[in-house]
Amino acid sequence: xxxxxxxxxxxxxxxxxxxxxxxxxxxxxxxxxxxxxxxxxxxxxxxxxxxxxxxxxxxxxxxxxxxxxxxxxxxxxxxxxxxxxxxxxxxxxxxxxxxxxxxxxxxxxxxxxxxxxxxxxxxxxxxxxxxxxxxxxxxxxxxxxxxxxxxxxxxxxxxxxxxxxxxxxxxxxxxxxxxxxxxxxxxxxxxxxxxxxxxxxxxxxxxxxxxxxxxxxxxxxxxxxxxxxxxxxxxxxxxxxxxxxxxxxxxxxxxxxxxxxxxxxxxxxxxxxxxxxxxxxxxxxxxxxxxxxxxxxxxxxxxxxxxxxxxxxxxxxxxxxxxxxxxxxxxxxxxxxxxxxxxxxxxxxxxxxxxxxxxxxxxxxxxxxxxxxxxxxxxxxxxxxxxxxxxxxxxxxxxxxxxxxxxxxxxxxxxxxxxxxxxxxxxxxxxxxxxxxxxxxxxxxxxxxxxxxxxxxxxx
Amino acid sequence: xxxxxxxxxxxxxxxxxxxxxxxxxxxxxxxxxxxxxxxxxxxxxxxxxxxxxxxxxxxxxxxxxxxxxxxxxxxxxxxxxxxxxxxxxxxxxxxxxxxxxxxxxxxxxxxx
Numbered sequence: 001x002x003x004x005x006x007x008x009x010x011x012x013x014x015x016x017x018x019x020x021x022x023x024x025x026x027x028x029x030x031x032x033x034x035x036x037x038x039x040x041x042x043x044x045x046x047x048x049x050x051x052x053x054x055x056x057x058x059x060x061x062x063x064x065x066x067x068x069x070x071x072x073x074x075x076x077x078x079x080x081x082x083x084x085x086x087x088x089x090x091x092x093x094x095x096x097x098x099x100x101x102x103x104x105x106x107x108x109x110x111x112x113x114x115x116x117x118x119x120x121x122x123x124x125x126x127x128x129x130x131x132x133x134x135x136x137x138x139x140x141x142x143x144x145x146x147x148x149x150x151x152x153x154x155x156x157x158x159x160x161x162x163x164x165x166x167x168x169x170x171x172x173x174x175x176x177x178x179x180x181x182x183x184x185x186x187x188x189x190x191x192x193x194x195x196x197x198x199x200x201x202x203x204x205x206x207x208x209x210x211x212x213x214x215x216x217x218x219x220x221x222x223x224x225x226x227x228x229x230x231x232x233x234x235x236x237x238x239x240x241x242x243x244x245x246x247x248x249x250x251x252x253x254x255x256x257x258x259x260x261x262x263x264x265x266x267x268x269x270x271x272x273x274x275x276x277x278x279x280x281x282x283x284x285x286x287x288x289x290x291x292x293x294x295x296x297x298x299x300x301x302x303x304x305x306x307x308x309x310x311x312x313x314x315x316x317x318x319x320x321x322x323x324x325x326x327x328x329x330x331x332x333x334x335x336x337x338x339x340x341x342x343x344x345x346x347x348x349x350x351x352x353x354x355x356x357x358x359x360x361x362x363x364x365x366x367x368x369x370x371x372x373x374x375x376x377x378x379x380x381x382x383x384x385x386x387x388x389x390x391x392x393x394x395x396x397x398x399x400x401x402x403x404x405x406x407x408x409x410x411x412x413x414x415x416x417x418x419x420x421x422x423x424x425x426x427x428x429x430x431x432x433x434x435x436x437x438x439x440x441x442x443x444x445x446x447x448x449x450x451x452x453x454x455x456x457x458x459x460x
Numbered sequence: 461x462x463x464x465x466x467x468x469x470x471x472x473x474x475x476x477x478x479x480x481x482x483x484x485x486x487x488x489x490x491x492x493x494x495x496x497x498x499x500x501x502x503x504x505x506x507x508x509x510x511x512x513x514x515x516x517x518x519x520x521x522x523x524x525x526x527x528x529x530x531x532x533x534x535x536x537x538x539x540x541x542x543x544x545x546x547x548x549x550x551x552x553x554x555x556x557x558x559x560x561x562x563x564x565x566x567x568x569x570x571x572x
Binding site: 043044140224226227266269270271272273274275276277278279280291292293294295296308326329331365367369371375376377378379380381384396398399400438439440441443 | 528
């Protein structure tokens with residue numbers, strides 16, 4: 001057996017699909033790391049990918065992952081850096097195949113093993129599950145899934161760290177997964193490296209906290225950080241975070257030397273509370289982490305130590321993320337200039353709404369915002385803004401309806417206002433807005449026993 | 461001296477920083493004391509009821525508050541804040557990213 005390492009360094013490379021393309025490259029070249037972790041899947045991403053796969057069965061994964069692998073595989077193969085990524089979306093095997101092809105082209109044949117984690121995709125099993133009494137009720141509204149069953153476009157259970165651990169244990173260098181939790185992608189390398197046991201709840205919770213801290217990439221290393229934001233250095237070259245983990249569950253958050261950004265206790269705190277529910281019960285498939293036990297300490301420049309994390313046994317459920325067709329929406333904008341910019345925008349809004357009524361169009365919702373006055377802070381902003389003196393205001397009006405024709409008609413009512421509404425209006429260069437299909441998110445729980453993760457490991 | 465004279469208005473921005481995000485139609489705001497000694501002030505004055513009043517007209521559901529004394533932080537859940545949330549929402553801030561600074565507009569009345 002190989003000796004256990006004293007520490008393991010896990011670098012975050014993508015905080016979401018669409019994150020900075022330079023980050024993963026800089027993480028594997030900027031200094032020593034053992035793992036590169038990349039999170040690609042937001043709540044609605046799976047339904048977008050499912051749609052792509054229905055048009056072309058070879059698609060359905062994060063396409064950006066392939067050119068990225070082409071760029072960094074020679075480096076990671078040489079430096080023995082392993083990769084965990086949920087870039088597989090709804091087609092992890094297709095994604096792995098594409099990575100294997102790239103690897104062979106790069107003459108890495110025989111030098112690389114790819115792990116594939118599947119079993120999260122429940123779309124083909126939904127009717128069977130419903131028939132067996134699994135209601136998959138909406139966690140927010142308590143509605144039964146059967147209410148919208150015919151409109152479901154994707155359904156994926158959140159898998160935890162353990163299938164990724166298995167892939168790593170079988171020698172995978174690159175692990176491509178479907179809907180594995182963001183935190184599991186960071187926790188798995190720790191379990192694998194340190195041999196943590198499935199009931200070592202404090203350790204699993206610590207690894208989960210590490211995962212939560214770096215899963216949004218630079219959001220814990222100076223990006224989107226409110227504290228002292230103007231003095232955070234060199235965000236142009238921001239260093240993405242690295243977890244420097246020890247076998248006892250303590251870890252440090254750091255970044256490569258010479259990079260921009262900042263790793264401070266205050267910044268790490270901001271990330272810890274991001275998208276937080278009940279902090280004493282951060283539930284994952286692997287454990288329940290208690291965020292009220294976390295201790296933070298500034299150990300040096302750009303280095304924060306995390307310790308004290310307590311955990312509790314995992315629940316017997318898995319969260320399931322379901323996407324279902326909801327309806328249509330469209331958002332149109334126009335910009336009004338001084339003088340009376342706000343008043344003109346308000347007048348245009350009234351006129352537009354009157355025309356929608358006159359046309360007999362019905363919407364589930366019509367929402368008006370005045371960008372520059374109240375779009376972000378609503379009435380709280382209006383109360384303090386010099387509304388009569390604003391240099392310009394963007395009228396932003398959106399509609400939502402199950403009826404595509406109503407939304408389509410709305411999109412034709414924006415441009416006419418340029419010539420037949422209030423004056424000093426501009427900003428229509430982008431043209432008529434397009435009706436957008438809404439695929440809504442339906443969170444549910446399912447008994448763990450109903451989901452069987454599948455792990456394959458193949459040589460390139 | 462009247463009681464009001466012995467109090468001063470302090471913007472929350474001077475006592476705390478914050479980050480917010482979403483879970484469905486709920487926005488969460490993590491409110492973090494800028495100094496440890498400010499934390500008890502936040503616990504005492506920035507109650508769930510006070511925050512619900514602050515966001516009146518902007519949220520349709522209740523406000524929940526959780527305490528993280530270890531981080532000198534409070535976590536607020538603002539239910540019904542995002543016009544349905546995620547892809548359904550028509551809001552600019554469909555993911556509740558700037559409810560953080562909206563909360564920091566709150567002014568506290570503190571003893572002088």
